[in-house]
Amino acid sequence: MPRVLYGREAVLQRTGLAARLIGLAGEGLGRVPYEHGDDPPVVVFTGGRGMGKTALLKQLRDSYRVATPLALLDCDRIEPPADHGPGWTELTGALAELAVQLAPRVTGAKPVQFPRLSLGLVAVASTGWSREDEERAQRDLQRLGPVLSTVDATKGAAANWVTKVLTKLAATFAETAAPLAGLLAEATVETVLEEVFGRVQQKSEGWYGSYRNAGGRGKAGLQQLAIDFEQGGRRRREAEGFLVGALVEDLGQAYKGLTRVGTRRGRPVVLLDNAHGELGRRLVEPILRARHEGRRDKLVVFAASRVREHEGLRHAHRLKLPETAHRAPAPRGDDVTSGILAVDLTPLSPGQTQAAFDRLDPSGRTPADLARGVHRLTGGRPLGVVLLGRAAAEAPRAERPGLTPGALLDLTVELREDAHPVPVAPTLLGALLPQPRLEPFTVLAAAHDEESARLLAHTRLRAENRDGDMALLVRDRLRAEDWAEGPEHFVADPLLRALLLHRLRFEDADHPRHAAWRAVHETLHRHYGRAGAPAAELPYRLFHELALGRTEDAVTHLRTTFPEPDVVGWLGRLRFVASAPYPREAGSGGPTAGGPDPRRAAALGRQAPDGQAQDPLPAGLDADATALHLSVRRLLHAVWLLTDPLALPDEEVTEKLAHELRQLSGRHLTGNSPLWDAATHWPRDIHAWRRPSLPPGRQDGV
Numbered sequence: 001m002p003r004v005l006y007g008r009e010a011v012l013q014r015t016g017l018a019a020r021l022i023g024l025a026g027e028g029l030g031r032v033p034y035e036h037g038d039d040p041p042v043v044v045f046t047g048g049r050g051m052g053k054t055a056l057l058k059q060l061r062d063s064y065r066v067a068t069p070l071a072l073l074d075c076d077r078i079e080p081p082a083d084h085g086p087g088w089t090e091l092t093g094a095l096a097e098l099a100v101q102l103a104p105r106v107t108g109a110k111p112v113q114f115p116r117l118s119l120g121l122v123a124v125a126s127t128g129w130s131r132e133d134e135e136r137a138q139r140d141l142q143r144l145g146p147v148l149s150t151v152d153a154t155k156g157a158a159a160n161w162v163t164k165v166l167t168k169l170a171a172t173f174a175e176t177a178a179p180l181a182g183l184l185a186e187a188t189v190e191t192v193l194e195e196v197f198g199r200v201q202q203k204s205e206g207w208y209g210s211y212r213n214a215g216g217r218g219k220a221g222l223q224q225l226a227i228d229f230e231q232g233g234r235r236r237r238e239a240e241g242f243l244v245g246a247l248v249e250d251l252g253q254a255y256k257g258l259t260r261v262g263t264r265r266g267r268p269v270v271l272l273d274n275a276h277g278e279l280g281r282r283l284v285e286p287i288l289r290a291r292h293e294g295r296r297d298k299l300v301v302f303a304a305s306r307v308r309e310h311e312g313l314r315h316a317h318r319l320k321l322p323e324t325a326h327r328a329p330a331p332r333g334d335d336v337t338s339g340i341l342a343v344d345l346t347p348l349s350p351g352q353t354q355a356a357f358d359r360l361d362p363s364g365r366t367p368a369d370l371a372r373g374v375h376r377l378t379g380g381r382p383l384g385v386v387l388l389g390r391a392a393a394e395a396p397r398a399e400r401p402g403l404t405p406g407a408l409l410d411l412t413v414e415l416r417e418d419a420h421p422v423p424v425a426p427t428l429l430g431a432l433l434p435q436p437r438l439e440p441f442t443v444l445a446a447a448h449d450e451e452s453a454r455l456l457a458h459t460r461l462r463a464e465n466r467d468g469d470m471a472l473l474v475r476d477r478l479r480a481e482d483w484a485e486g487p488e489h490f491v492a493d494p495l496l497r498a499l500l501l502h503r504l505r506f507e508d509a510d511h512p513r514h515a516a517w518r519a520v521h522e523t524l525h526r527h528y529g530r531a532g533a534p535a536a537e538l539p540y541r542l543f544h545e546l547a548l549g550r551t552e553d554a555v556t557h558l559r560t561t562f563p564e565p566d567v568v569g570w571l572g573r574l575r576f577v578a579s580a581p582y583p584r585e586a587g588s589g590g591p592t593a594g595g596p597d598p599r600r601a602a603a604l605g606r607q608a609p610d611g612q613a614q615d616p617l618p619a620g621l622d623a624d625a626t627a628l629h630l631s632v633r634r635l636l637h638a639v640w641l642l643t644d645p646l647a648l649p650d651e652e653v654t655e656k657l658a659h660e661l662r663q664l665s666g667r668h669l670t671g672n673s674p675l676w677d678a679a680t681h682w683p684r685d686i687h688a689w690r691r692p693s694l695p696p697g698r699q700d701g702v
Contacts, residue, residue, distance in 0.1 A: 007346065007347075007352045012063065017324040017343070018063070020033070020034065021267070024067055024266035035328065039332070040300055041328075041332075041341040042287065042288060043341050044275065044305050044342045045303070045305070046308045046343065046345065047345035049433070050431065051347070051381060052345060053306070057304055060302060061271060066107055067106055067265065069112050069254070070270075072271040073097060074274055075277055076273070078097070084139075085127075085137070085140045086127055086230070087127045092125075092240070096121060096146070098247060098270060099250075100150070102251065103150040107265075108265065109265075113253075114150045114246075115204035116204045116253075117246040119192065120243045120246045122148075122189055125188070126184040127226055148192070182223035183223075184226070185225070186219055186223050189222050193205060205219065208222045211225055212228070225239050225242060241285070248287060249297075251297070252297050254268075267299065271302050272301065274305075275305055280305075281312050289336050292336045292338075305342075308344065308482060312337060313340060313342050314337060316341065317329065317331060321344060324341075350371075353389075356386060357370070361392055361400075365397060366392050367402075370403055370648065373648045374388045376645055376689045377405045379493070381495060383428070383431060384495055388405070394413055394421075404647055405645065405646050406647060409498070410506075426503070429500065432499065446524060447489075447490035448490060450471055450490070452540075453490045454469065457469070460520060475490075483496060488579070498645060498646060517583065525545060525548065528540040529541045541553075542557060546577060549583045551633070554636060555636055558573070558636065562667075563668070567674045571694060575639065582647075599638075599640055603635075603640075604634070614633070617630075632664075638653050639657065639692070642657060642686050649689075654687070657679075657682060661676070665679065674695060677697050
């Protein structure tokens with residue numbers, strides 16, 4: 001199925017950001033006037049996991065790879081070769097991979113050669129070689145064959161140049177008392193120049209004459225480069241930065257001296273995924289520094305960063321994705337990092353989510369509100385929208401009319417035609433939180449803050465705590481992944497929390513006891529119900545009562561505190577307690593076959609669908625207190641159902657919620673106005689897929 005990136009048109013359309021920087025339209029490859037002239041910014045797409053950064057880079061690759069030199073590199077997936085020598089680092093490996101991808105012929109232009117980069121990689125590869133380990137030198141040299149093949153495909157792929165290099169190295173070892181990086185680099189470079197490079201290409205050696213202490217002599221620069229690389233620390237960083245410059249210079253040379261119109265159209269493109277890490281920074285900083293010093297190049301860089309507030313973006317010019325559709329100003333300032341344009345990837349809108357569902361399931365047999373419910377659950381995160389949309393489209397036809405966001409998590413989805421379907425919830429969780437051990441995150445997802453997370457860690461994760469304070473370790477890992485923080489939940493993102501709680505509920509396959517779920521919530525319930533616990537912690541205990549499937553203590557508390565003058569506070573406690581995760585059960589025909597949600601019957605004051613009676617009334621209530629108790633019970637269940645991100649709103653329940661609030665308004669002696677306002681505004685909030693506002697109707701209260 002062709003890749004569709006809803007909401008990414010600002011980058012990919014014919015005159016979008018990519019077209020204006022590359023100089024080519026994404027479709028038809030017509031010429032587009034360059035934005036920023038000869039000084040384009042490095043574009044960094046920012047957004048958390050699942051926001052579509054990788055998909056966007058892949059779409060850019062697919063759109064432009066036949067038209068202009070292009071490379072896509074995942075900075076988190078540079079695999080070290082087996083038994084490599086000290087001349088290999090992540091950066092040298094990345095540069096070699098970039099050169100190999102950038103080299104091939106594109107429409108109307110010959111392949112790009114990388115003689116300067118080849119010489120630099122050959123020089124640094126020689127560091128650490130010794131006369132006792134000729135096999136390592138041979139392996140390291142052979143690994144450079146693909147890069148040298150960009151200079152001369154025939155000679156680079158042959159093995160005779162490796163043999164001649166080794167012969168010259170043996171002579172060099174014989175003439176020196178100790179293996180010195182500079183001498184080995186000179187011997188290696190000389191042989192490569194003689195055996196692989198042509199007469200014109202041999203002149204590229206002179207570019208290294210500008211290196212530190214080279215004095216304009218290319219061989220001296222390559223010797224010093226190898227010495228600095230071997231030294232490590234700051235000197236190695238300088239040498240690596242110069243190698244990045246060699247790649248850029250080789251690309252620039254490919255565009256010089258071309259007079260025939262159409263020989264090369266557009267600029268070369270480098271796409272760096274996961275560039276927020278150390279490798280991404282080491283690749284981008286030398287380019288930024290050279291541009292800051294006034295050196296111009298032909299390269300367009302699009303990078304992706306999972307971390308928005310990255311140190312390397314401190315002086316970047318920031319725009320949101322839609323703002324770049326027609327113009328993307330990026331004024332260069334005094335700081336090197338001002339050469340970055342940081343583009344925040346925005347979530348999909350409800351309309352774009354609906355469009356994704358319509359495209360994935362043209363039959364439209366799912367509930368009309370399902371796409372909007374998925375948007376509420378995912379926050380418009382593209383990965384979640386697409387995966388849940390595919391699950392809905394692949395669900396059995398008979399089950400589609402009754403699907404909810406929670407039911408979608410229980411399904412399986414076919415990601416590849418040549419593989420078995422995979423379960424939705426674990427697959428989505430693994431993509432959003434790729435951690436080797438998910439158990440600590442699963443348990444701590446039930447916590448509200450660091451204190452309750454630490455309690456769970458000490459009681460439920462004793463073995464994990466040997467590595468330190470597990471609550472703080474999990475917190476720091478979530479921060480490193482740039483997950484949002486919030487005041488009510490230790491795991492603040494609704495989608496991530498829902499997936500972790502789904503795992504807590506169903507992962508152990510312990511139906512119907514759900515021992516893991518029960519143990520975690522009972523632990524927090526006891527903590528908030530301990531002797532001497534502050535009164536402010538009571539709503540937290542009631543929250544976990546609901547998570548355990550018990551509602552009567554919450555109803556009783558709300559009934560007994562209803563007459564108090566702080567009605568807005570009462571509504572806030574109702575809203576918080578009713579935000580508890582619902583302890584869903586799997587039906588006999590599978591998780592999606594559980595039948596109607598029991599909360600609906602309770603909210604409407606009806607018998608439960610399975611015939612089970614409602615919780616008995618407390619003893620000793622008079623008629624008025626009984627009526628109040630039943631009204632509060634209906635209201636609690638209505639809010640619990642209507643605000644559950646795994647459920648879908650129900651119009652009849654929404655009307656019942658408004659009715660109960662109006663009835664309660666007439667009962668209260670002094671605070672009837674907030675209750676009456678809630679009867680008006682809370683249904684509006686629910687229809688707008690917002691959290692009920694506090695005070696009711698206040699726009700910043702949601």
